[in-house]
Amino acid sequence: MAGEELEGASKKERLIEACRRNNTDLLTEIIEDCKSEEEVTALLNDTTTVLGNHLYHEAALAGNYEVIDMLLDQPNFECDPLTRREGDTPLHSAIRWINSEPPAQRPFGNALVEMMLEAGSSPRAKNKGGLTPVQLVDPANQGLRELIQKHEYASLNAGDFINADEAPLRHGAVMGAQQQQQQEDESDEDAEFSGSDEEERAEWERRRKARKG
Incomplete structure (x- = not known):
């Protein structure tokens, strides 16, 4: 579409x-030209071609790094819209583009895919x-396979690891709670004893030992 034709074109x-x-x-x-962030979000996420591709797909299918970088900076931008025909995400589209390019383009393609993954592409x-x-x-x-697999592994294991520095603190908190509970139990047991005579004391001691045993 030439510059003159763009003048009469719609925003989409x-x-x-x-x-x-x-x-x-x-x-x-x-x-x-948009009046609010909500308008920007709706425009960028909802605009599609006649074939059902979203803006992100169109940019990814051409390997357009700069435009993709801009899109990903916009508020609430959708990272995984699907094409109507293949059900591709933009990440699928980017890989289709990389596959069609000569090997010399692979470092650039890898950088593009890494940016997309870090921005939230699944x-x-x-x-x-x-x-x-x-x-x-x-x-x-x-190289591209390993890059994607690394991110896939990270997403699968997110939240599974505990910070080693936090582990002793968590253990200490649990032990402290257990000790506090034990003290409360003993306090409750002490409250049961009125201390009126030796037989009552003996019976209380017997019940207390039975509970601890």
């Missing part, structure tokens, strides 16, 4: 063009064919 058509052409100036202009999402992003990677591109 201009957005699609900006993402396809890596036109950060046009994208900035459209975003700044490495485990499956498309309609049941394939995750890593399953689309060219087998010869071992």
